[in-house]
Amino acid sequence: EAGVAQSPRYKIIEKRQxxxxxxxxxxxxxxLYWYQQILGQGPKLLIQFQNNGVVDDSQLxxxxxxxxxxxxxDSTLKIQPAKLExxxxxxxxxxxxxxxxxxxxxxxxRLTVL
Amino acid sequence: DQxxxxxxxSLSVQEGRISILNCDYTxxxxxxxxxxxxxxxxxxxxxxxxxxxxxxxxxxxxxxxLNKSAKHLSLHIVPSQPGDSAxxxxxxxxxxxxxxxxxxxxxxxxxxx
Numbered sequence: 751e752a753g754v755a756q757s758p759r760y761k762i763i764e765k766r767q768x769x770x771x772x773x774x775x776x777x778x779x780x781x782l783y784w785y786q787q788i789l790g791q792g793p794k795l796l797i798q799f800q801n802n803g804v805v806d807d808s809q810l811x812x813x814x815x816x817x818x819x820x821x822x823x824d825s826t827l828k829i830q831p832a833k834l835e836x837x838x839x840x841x842x843x844x845x846x847x848x849x850x851x852x853x854x855x856x857x858x859x860r861l862t863v864l
Numbered sequence: 865d866q867x868x869x870x871x872x873x874s875l876s877v878q879e880g881r882i883s884i885l886n887c888d889y890t891x892x893x894x895x896x897x898x899x900x901x902x903x904x905x906x907x908x909x910x911x912x913x914x915x916x917x918x919x920x921x922x923x924x925x926x927x928x929x930l931n932k933s934a935k936h937l938s939l940h941i942v943p944s945q946p947g948d949s950a951x952x953x954x955x956x957x958x959x960x961x962x963x964x965x966x967x968x969x970x971x972x973x974x975x976x977x
Contacts, residue, residue: 754907792868792953792967793908806964841907852898853965855907 752776754856756842762862768830771859775823775844781805782819783853784827785841793841799825837863867891868956870968877975883941885971887954890935894956898965899928899939902951911952912939944975
């Protein structure tokens with residue numbers, strides 16, 4: 751079974767530039783998550799999709815971050831414009847529907863904003 | 865507001881001994897808990913979970929204990945192996961809130977020879 755795929759693995763940009771990350775979840779997983787993990791902290795949920803609908807985006811900085819999940823499969827997360835404090839690892843995860851939420855994570859994209 | 869806390873940022877244990885990683889939570893609505901393991905440059909990997917209707921769950925060398933009254937859970941690894949060296953995250957969720965997980969800050973475990 752193929753795991754969660756993410757690209758790129760690393761990205762370096764200057765502040766005020768824009769960047770996009772891509773995620774392809776495990777086949778058949780209805781729920782997709784984007785997390786931000788800042789160095790020394792645990793993953794923080796940015797947005798959760800159920801199929802192609804948004805379930806929770808309460809912690810997404812909507813003035814600069816956007817995400818979409820077209821056709822309920824792969825997803826993109828965009829930052830525009832980037833700030834220094836956006837430097838982090840962006841993790842994508844997916845899961846089956848069910849009461850106990852075992853999420854499967856991709857390898858992450860490490861973003862450095864200079 | 866840190867609802868899930870891992871107060872020990874690091875832990876060093878000798879190979880063959882027991883590793884005990886601790887996690888505390890404040891939200892009494894959490895009704896299931898998971899442990900994830902993370903190696904450098906990889907995403908977290910699910911390790912073991914426990915529902916609030918249980919106080920113990922075991923899977924091979926890994927056992928998770930839940931003390932609901934103390935809002936505390938712990939992960940025991942016996943015996944510890946060098947390959948267990950990683951960052952361990954505790955996560956908590958509520959079955960009524962669309963599978964949202966809240967993660968702790970992680971504990972870095974180093975298993976020495």
